[in-house]
Amino acid sequence: MTYRFPSLNGLKAFEATARHQSFKAAAAEHGVTPGAVSQQVKRLEASLGISLFLRLPQGLLLTKEGDAYxxxxxxxFxxxxxxxxxxxxxxxxxxxSVGISECPIAHLPKGxxxxxxxxxxxxxxxxISEYVELIWSNELDELLLDRQTRHKNLSEHEVVARHGSHAFFFFTRSGLANCRQTRAIIDELSR
Incomplete structure (x- = not known):
């Protein structure tokens, strides 16, 4: 059987860029330049015949097709x-790398x-941190806070502590929201 799909490097570049919402962060993850990642994503878009990202002055935004893909x-993966x-x-x-504000720490298992x-x-x-901005600067991948906060393009997941007495909010980039690591962390927090 012959498998038909685009360049694996292009797919890896797209996935990392979407997860980080940044060519620069995707490049750092893969050990290449941001220009190389951008070109791989452009070639992928050309081979698919669709745009995966909107390239805006303030950053990247997944298109509807990009989000589904x-x-x-x-x-x-x-x-x-x-x-x-x-x-x-x-x-x-x-x-x-996970940041946790001080309030949730008291409700998590010791250690x-x-x-x-x-x-x-x-x-x-x-x-310990409560700065969502650290996600955008790639200093944190995810953050657990004791309050909701609206930030563009971040995925927010409500997590109820073990005994149901406290609700916390888990933030990450949309590209990391459904990865195995995030799912495992949220499952553990919800137990």
């Missing part, structure tokens, strides 16, 4: 990651996230 590409983990379990996926072996595979570091 991202969910499918992310799913496919999850399958590839699972297949790779099955034959090479020592190969770790990307770990995330969170180190209390969970499963989370150790997904979280690189945690630090």
């Amino acid at each position: 991202l969910s499918e590409i992310s799913w496919a 999850d399958l590839l990651t699972d297949a790779t983990a099955a034959v090479a379990p020592a190969l770790n996926g990307r770990k995330l 969170w996230p180190r209390h969970s072996k499963a989370l150790l595979a997904y979280i690189r570091e945690t630090r």
